[in-house]
Amino acid sequence: MFGKKNNKAGLTFIAQGTKLSGETHFAGEALIGGELQGKISATGKLTIEVDGYIEGELQCKEIKVSGAFKGKMKCEKLNITSTGSVEGEIACNSMEIFEGGQFIGMRVREEVALLASEPESQASQSSTEPEAESQLDNYFKELTKSA
Secondary structure (H helix, E strand, C coil), rough: CCCCCCCCCCCCCCCHHHHHEEEEEEECCCECCEEEEEEEEEEEEEEEEECCEEEEEEEEEEECCCCCEEEECCCCCCCECCCCCCEEEEEEEEEECCCCCEEEEEEEEECCCCCCCCCHHHCCCCCCCCCCCCCCHHHHHHHHCCC
């Protein structure tokens, strides 16, 4: 009651078999063994364990992927282990992929609007027009056309 307040956030663990969806924020370090979908942010290190899976938009300082990630990511440091798989649009300053690890997608180093909800060009379109495809979808279509 009269003790010193401890503002340091603890460790969050999402166990295997757990499925969460929606907007999630981790104040400290997090270990993901289950499934997370949606918009995720973390101020500490995020680790996706071998059986872990994240799909959606992720913003964090540092991430280690031993499981799977699919979506858009913005981080300072990305580490993909030998069992890890990352698929999507990635904005990071540092990226390390160990032998066996997989990266499928596009990486940019500068500040990007990849995670922005609507680029300016799309905002001016009428609501009756179909939504513009992502850069990644266009990239994959070009690859399949040339094959």
